[in-house]
Amino acid sequence: xxxxxxxxxxxxxxxxxxxxxxxxxxxxxxxxxxxxxxxxxxxxxxxxxxxxxxxxxxxxxxxxxxxxxxxxxxxxxxxxxxxxxxxxxxxxxxxxxxxxxxxxxxxxxxxxxxxxxxxxxxxxxxxxxxxxxxxxxxxxxxxxxxxxxxxxxxxxxxxxxxxxxxxxxxxxxxxxxxxxxxxxxxxxxxxxxxxxxxxxxxxxxxxxxxxxxxxxxxxxxxxxxxxxxxxxxxxxxxxxxxxxxxxxxxxxxxxxxxxxxxxxxxxxxxxxxxxxxxxxxxxxxxxxxxxxxxxxxxxxxxxxxxxxxxxxxxxxxxxxxxxxxxxxxxxxxxxxxxxxxxxxxxxxxxxxxxxxxxxxxxxxxxxxxxxxxxxxxxxxxxxxxxxxxxxxxxxxxxxxxxxxxxxxxxxxxxxxxxxxxxxxxxxxxxx
Numbered sequence: 001x002x003x004x005x006x007x008x009x010x011x012x013x014x015x016x017x018x019x020x021x022x023x024x025x026x027x028x029x030x031x032x033x034x035x036x037x038x039x040x041x042x043x044x045x046x047x048x049x050x051x052x053x054x055x056x057x058x059x060x061x062x063x064x065x066x067x068x069x070x071x072x073x074x075x076x077x078x079x080x081x082x083x084x085x086x087x088x089x090x091x092x093x094x095x096x097x098x099x100x101x102x103x104x105x106x107x108x109x110x111x112x113x114x115x116x117x118x119x120x121x122x123x124x125x126x127x128x129x130x131x132x133x134x135x136x137x138x139x140x141x142x143x144x145x146x147x148x149x150x151x152x153x154x155x156x157x158x159x160x161x162x163x164x165x166x167x168x169x170x171x172x173x174x175x176x177x178x179x180x181x182x183x184x185x186x187x188x189x190x191x192x193x194x195x196x197x198x199x200x201x202x203x204x205x206x207x208x209x210x211x212x213x214x215x216x217x218x219x220x221x222x223x224x225x226x227x228x229x230x231x232x233x234x235x236x237x238x239x240x241x242x243x244x245x246x247x248x249x250x251x252x253x254x255x256x257x258x259x260x261x262x263x264x265x266x267x268x269x270x271x272x273x274x275x276x277x278x279x280x281x282x283x284x285x286x287x288x289x290x291x292x293x294x295x296x297x298x299x300x301x302x303x304x305x306x307x308x309x310x311x312x313x314x315x316x317x318x319x320x321x322x323x324x325x326x327x328x329x330x331x332x333x334x335x336x337x338x339x340x341x342x343x344x345x346x347x348x349x350x351x352x353x354x355x356x357x358x359x360x361x362x363x364x365x366x367x368x369x370x371x372x373x374x375x376x377x378x379x380x381x382x383x384x385x386x387x388x389x390x391x392x393x394x395x396x397x398x399x400x401x402x403x404x405x406x407x408x409x410x411x412x413x414x415x416x417x418x419x420x421x422x423x424x425x426x427x428x429x430x431x
Contacts, residue, residue: 006207006218008032010408013198013210013236014225016044017061017394018382018401020187021071022223025405027190029414035192036212038352042187042194045227045353046394048178051342053263055296056178059345060356061394063088064179066169070395071402073173075186082176084294086274093278093288094142096271097330106281109139121164128362129163130155144284148305151359151392152255154284162360162368167389176294179394198226202239203378221408223380225401228252228371229354238379245381248371251364252385254355256308260301260319260344268292268331279326285310287326299327299339304356312346319344357392358385372400377411380404 010026012019015037026033041047045060064083067073076083095103116132129147133140133155147155151163175182193214200211207218226236231249238245271277273292280286285307290300301323303311311319320341327335347356360367365388372386382404387396 006220008034008217008219009412010034010221010223010405011036011208011210011217011219012223012225013201014044014383015039015042015187015192015194016225016383017046017072017183017397018225018384018404019044019223020183020190021398021401022225022382022405022408023190023192024186025402026409029405029409031409031412031414033191034217035187035190036196036198036210036217037192037194038197040194042184042192043180044225044397045347045356046180046183047345048180048184049343051261053261053296053298053342055294055298056176056181057261057298057343058175058179059259059343060347061179062174064173064175064395065393066171066390066395067173068169068171070393071398072175072179072182072394076175076182079182079185081182081185084174084176086173088172088276089274090276092271093276094281096275096277097281106139106142109134109137110143113139113143117160117164120160126159126161126363126365128156129158129160132160138282141284142278142281145278145280145286145288148284148307149257149288149302150304152257152304152308152356153253153359154305157255157359157361159360159362159365161365162391165365165388166391174294183394198236200237200239201379203376204239208378220412221378221380223382223401223404223408225381225383225397225404227254227353227355227383228358228385229254230352233354242375242379244370245375248364248367249385251361251367252358252371253361254347254353254358254385255305256312256348257302257304257356258308258312258319258345258347260303260316260323261342262299262301262320262323262327262339263342264292264297264299265338265340267297277330279329287323289323289327289330298342299323301326301344309348312348316341316344316346359392372404374404374407374411380408 009031010033012035015035047060094106197213202209228249273295288302382400384396386400390396
């Protein structure tokens with residue numbers, strides 16, 4: 001329970017997937033914890049919205065990556081959320097657009113690139129992933145486009161070691177009712193102050209003082225789950241200063257990745273629902289397109305890196321024009337008359353994110369461990385950027401949030417296994 005010198009045992013900064021996981025674990029241990037969230041909602045970069053299409057659409061994370069070991073999979077089942085276990089066909093983009101011979105050539109180039117990546121990731125030193133491209137290879141632009149979607153950045157800005165350390169299981173499922181809705185539901189009932197902006201964390205005294213837009217709070221420990229771009233920009237001031245943390249966050253920037261949804265009038269028979277296409281194979285300034293996900297009359301455009309950043313600057317109308325142009329290139333001009341823009345994200349402009357998910361700059365792969373390392377048994381850090389093998393995912397956020405909570409519990413003298421007297425609210429099933 002909170003000591004007299006503090007208002008809470010632990011203050012958790014951020015109510016996204018990491019903050020929610022941390023707060024639930026702390027509450028289960030019987031500690032007095034509270035989340036502080038600058039937004040007016042739970043979930044952070046997980047955000048499901050209702051749409052005119054009549055289906056829940058995820059503007060943020062969508063896939064249960066590594067679903068066979070992803071903690072959100074079990075949580076979804078406990079809460080009664082429906083899971084679509086159909087695996088993605090991300091490998092069929094070229095086959096549909098071209099032919100089997102061209103697709104075989106693409107797959108050969110793709111597999112060779114990732115083999116080089118895996119080998120280079122184990123070698124001493126680090127470099128940009130672009131150095132692994134074969135000069136003049138016709139498939140370099142598509143490999144670059146995939147990096148913009150996977151990492152949010154072009155290969156020249158991506159660490160070989162970081163890219164190579166990502167270790168997915170290969171099982172990817174989706175939450176039919178919305179991943180963002182699932183994460184928000186898991187946080188329902190937990191102690192939280194929304195619309196509460198944290199500006200300073202002073203850990204120089206007997207208690208850690210957290211300065212917020214609604215006044216100061218004192219805690220025995222603090223868990224920080226703030227996106228790296230905000231930490232690097234020192235939107236939260238630490239006293240005493242934490243230059244190593246700020247430097248680590250700067251080495252793990254969050255570039256822009258965005259979605260744009262269009263309603264489809266009627267249906268497309270070829271390719272079949274849930275197919276994935278690419279707008280162009282000869283440019284990395286292009287989008288990935290999910291055709292009729294779950295069989296819904298919707299097309300999802302996915303954009304990353306310079307392409308996403310440029311479209312975001314130009315606005316939603318320009319993004320719609322770009323999407324319609326690329327889809328017309330795939331299906332013919334008549335498709336434009338059958339598509340109506342619905343909704344899109346703009347994570348780079350979102351005040352409390354300033355980006356989508358983290359990637360390590362060349363020579364900065366080890367910054368993930370540096371960011372995750374606790375400070376003086378009082379300050380703990382969590383979020384997808386703190387994971388070396390699952391970064392960029394909501395499962396990484398959950399796991400690092402739970403790990404930070406366990407570390408705080410241990411530092412405060414409570415065994416992480418002593419959860420019998422649970423102070424956490426029960427999880428309410430249903431959607």
